[in-house]
Amino acid sequence: MSVDHYENFPVASWLCPAALRPAVAALYWYARTADDLADEGRRSPQQRLADLADYRRDLAATVAGQPASARWPHVFGPLGEALARHHWPVPLLEDLLSAFEQDVEKHRYVDRAELLDYCRRSANPIGRLLLHLLGVADETSLRQSDAICSALQLINFWQDLSIDTTRGRLYIPLEDCARHRVPPASLLARHETPDTQALMQEMVEWSQALMLEGAPLVHRVRGRFGWELRLVVQGGLRILEKIRRLDYATLHARPVLRRLDAPALLWHAARM
Numbered sequence: 001m002s003v004d005h006y007e008n009f010p011v012a013s014w015l016c017p018a019a020l021r022p023a024v025a026a027l028y029w030y031a032r033t034a035d036d037l038a039d040e041g042r043r044s045p046q047q048r049l050a051d052l053a054d055y056r057r058d059l060a061a062t063v064a065g066q067p068a069s070a071r072w073p074h075v076f077g078p079l080g081e082a083l084a085r086h087h088w089p090v091p092l093l094e095d096l097l098s099a100f101e102q103d104v105e106k107h108r109y110v111d112r113a114e115l116l117d118y119c120r121r122s123a124n125p126i127g128r129l130l131l132h133l134l135g136v137a138d139e140t141s142l143r144q145s146d147a148i149c150s151a152l153q154l155i156n157f158w159q160d161l162s163i164d165t166t167r168g169r170l171y172i173p174l175e176d177c178a179r180h181r182v183p184p185a186s187l188l189a190r191h192e193t194p195d196t197q198a199l200m201q202e203m204v205e206w207s208q209a210l211m212l213e214g215a216p217l218v219h220r221v222r223g224r225f226g227w228e229l230r231l232v233v234q235g236g237l238r239i240l241e242k243i244r245r246l247d248y249a250t251l252h253a254r255p256v257l258r259r260l261d262a263p264a265l266l267w268h269a270a271r272m
Contacts, residue, residue, distance in 0.1 A: 022082065023086055024133070026078035034097055052101050056094075086132065089129075109170075115154075126149055127148060158243060159256075162250060165187060172187065180195050180198055187251070197248040201248050211236050218233060
């Protein structure tokens, strides 16, 4: 499938079983489009929330087997087919919208627990919905999936620090900022100091520990999907390594995965 946004992970790639690829693509576009409604363009917060309210109504119509509006046919047509075939838990789809709606209005997080609650709704549902496609529902697998997805969300925050701060958004918990004597205003002004680097080092270590906590899931998901999951995990870890090589200076640089990273990703994925 064609993906217009940069992603740190493969989306419905050839590694994904062909029978599941349409559902994975439908889930991607459902989440991607809602995220864009919350983030992209020049609309006011009120307009963004109104669009997301319309999007939520289209989800409810689709779940009820009724026609959605004509605004997002590329989203709700395929999503309706996936729901009918795979019987996804609807609350997980609603949780994603809750997180995107929160993104419009909430730009600070007091502590890690508050940030992880956001991850619980913005990222963890994706992993659980994918496991649902595979018929994997044991508590250990769900817990490991949540750890991977939350880690990926955190890694995305650290990767996008130079972008989010220009939008007035700060996802680093305020308690961690205070402990490292880094005023939020300094981060928003993109002032690099030894204290900001020490703060970012701790954020990197936190997200890496979370990723490694979930990584054993790759041994519970078999076949090609398991390989796709290995590359997702290694992609996140690779971004963290690039942040280290930048000496944690992501206030002015955005590390990304490139084709040249592929051999290293495959090597580490095979050794998991």
